[in-house]
Amino acid sequence: MSSRDQLEVFPNPREDREFTIEHVHPEFTSMCPKTGQPDFGEVTLRYTPGAVCVELKSLKLYLNAYRNEGIYYEAVTNQILDDLVAVLQPRRMTVVTRWRPRGGLHSVITAEYAVAS
DSSP states (O other), X not given: OOOGGGOOEEEOTTTTSOOOEEEEEEEEEEEOTTTOOEEEEEEEEEEEOSSEEEXXXXXXXXXXXXXXXXXXXXXXXXXXXXXXXXXXXXXXEEEEEEEEEETTEEEEEEEEEEOOO
């Protein structure tokens, strides 16, 4: 399974300013735990950083580690959010997964996090 330990960070260059970072991984793959067939999708990560930002190569390797993981869409979307929030401690974060059609159905899963006010 993909591990949050793979994720590396660097200091936010403008921690005093709120700004949004968006990363899109258009070639995300995982496996359907029921059929063993590959699932193909796109992961969009949008966040307002706190003290740190995610380093892109480590993010790519983290996401690619799901390639052979048997996991449902809803679970992987929430796991990615949980791992990134734990490592980055952002002000806000949204993870959206868009899955290619299978059997005539197209799925979009959105998971969100915000620091409590």
